[in-house]
Amino acid sequence: MDTHPTSRPTIEHAPLRCATAGSVDDGKSTLLGRLLFDAKALMADQLEHVEEASRRRGYARTDLALLTDGLRAEREQGITIDVAWRYFATPRRRFVLADSPGHVEYTRNMVTAASQADVAIVLVDARAGLIEQTKRHLFVARLVGVRALAIVVNKMDLVGYEHAVFARIRDEIHGYLAKLPVPGQPPELAFFPISALLGDNVVEPSAHMPWYDGPTLLAHLEGLPSETERAAAATRFFVQWVIRPQDPALPDYRGYAGRVSSGTLRTGQRVRVLPAGTESTITEIETLSGPLEEARAGRSCVVHLADDLSVSRGDVLVPLGGPVPELVESFVADLAWLHPTGPRAREVFLLKHGTREVRASIESIEGELDVASGALVPSERAVAMNTLARVKIRVYEPIALDAYAELRDTGSFLLVDAASGATRAGGMARSTAH
């Protein structure tokens, strides 16, 4: 064998998490198949499976869409499981594709996929342009705060590879995004004229569109930063677990295990413990690979403090000198309702925020978010699965909350059914209200 493992390049970035938005009609499955196929990420037995499944279904040609269509339950009951994950790698980058198929339960599925995504790949059919469905995809991606949008104008082969068609769609989307009433930084936008079917500008540059001199979709994705690699966010660290070995050899050992959710923790940093409000100094940051001077977002570590404070699971460490989250007992939030059962009158939920769980209720419903315009509209109908609602939440113990538009991890929460344990809704804090 000629391959030398040491010659494989070290991958400098965390994996890029991509959420795809689009329907079968837009050619989404074909695009995914094309990405996997052209990036040589398909194994022989996977391809064989798709060929076999295509034959069994009587299709004239191999349908790459069958790659992402997995379960017997889905085929037999005509349902779609919300998200399927695919993995592929190029020499420069690893990718995690969260594919949420279908039109059914779309909002719920896309919110789920987008909540973990570094980039949303939004498909537009070049023949159809900016239609209602695309508006929904763009709004949900913005609402959930995905930092980068890759807008893929597909089926360029069916509009004669016309620059004018591409330019018009790009301008319309720019205009639409600019008007969306969503707080926070505007996303990084990139547009790609492609043909997923023929492969133009997906992995290989197109010979048909000399007017386009940008990168291919894959080349663009390879260079995007992961969420955790974005600098300059305020620092937050949720305590997961207090390590106190009952070991006579380590009588004074007390470490706070957790993961840096944003920003950077540093040895020597003065930190405040919330909600208690006590303060101390970080004396050591331990990791699997030894002590660190600083731990950046995404890193799991064990933090030691100079003082003997009462710190437990659910507490947040916040360095002094930067923005500090507010301790709130009520706040306004946008909810994505995820469960068939809507909220009951005066229902008490468990609210999971970081590593903290508190009891909470929905105090009032301010309205529904129109998924095509993002506008808050008064709504008579009840909050139900797949709706986005703006509500006022009351928590029965204060939590250290950030605005979601500023910090995703400390601005998001779940509403959990206190009896069944089911996840009923995902929430994003908009503003604190007293």
Next chain:
Amino acid sequence: MSTNAHLAALESEAIFILREVVSTRERPVLLFSAGKDSIVLLHLALEAFRPGRLPLAVMHVDTGHNFPEVIDFRDRRLREIGEPLLVASVEETIRLGRAEDERGPRASRNRIQSVTLLDAIAEHGFDAAFGGARRDEDRARAKERVVSLRDELGQWDPKNQRPELWSLYNTRIKKGEHLRVFPLSNWTELDVWDYIREKGLEVPSIYFAHEREVFERDGMLLAASPSVERLARETTFSTTVRFRTVGDMTCTGAIRSTAGTIDEIVAETSVATITERGATRADDKLSEAAMEDRKREGYF
């Protein structure tokens, strides 16, 4: 700090998941098969709570048809870390009449080990079971949650899965239910080998190329062993092979390989053209939905 940002991110994520679930459940258990994935998982679990003791039980579901080298490795590894090992025995399940052994040349205990696992989970009152399964292994696994709910019968209901948003893992369950938790969900086969190499973790000898008496069936090489009944036309021969997965001798195929070191395994894996389960697992070739069906019945 890891020199590879990609592996460091996967490591941090897995540790976060381990700590989340152990913090919020009362009786967690780690399923340890002594295969490469569970070796990585056990390593991460030890690190996640160090210098504290491992706050979870370690259990192996032993079909009685495992490779002896793997069982030796399993026992040695547990002695090294000083933790007791629970063994849930499929032989015992059969002896108690809870399941029937299949007969004939294609007999496998792969399916009935789900009964053994569920019985052991109920007997010990485990409410969360960690496994080393990865989403890149199979189509059914690709749709699996990191924290996955099992009902009172231990079954996976793909329709009734909780959406997972951000890194907020919901670990609430009702009495009788339990969780299956997969901290390596986002790892690929190559990541696992890269990590084993980076950390210098030891793996059982059957992963490395060795001479073995094998026979061919359905395009796969199976080890000749007393556990596997051969058809009349199936003759054994000796050749240089290694195993890409560690499972039952009855359904785990070997591949022809000369990879004798971790570096050579990494090199081989990075240019592989067939998935590990496609290459080596007869149990997944039974039908288009073989893994899905077993998962529904309580398989890991």
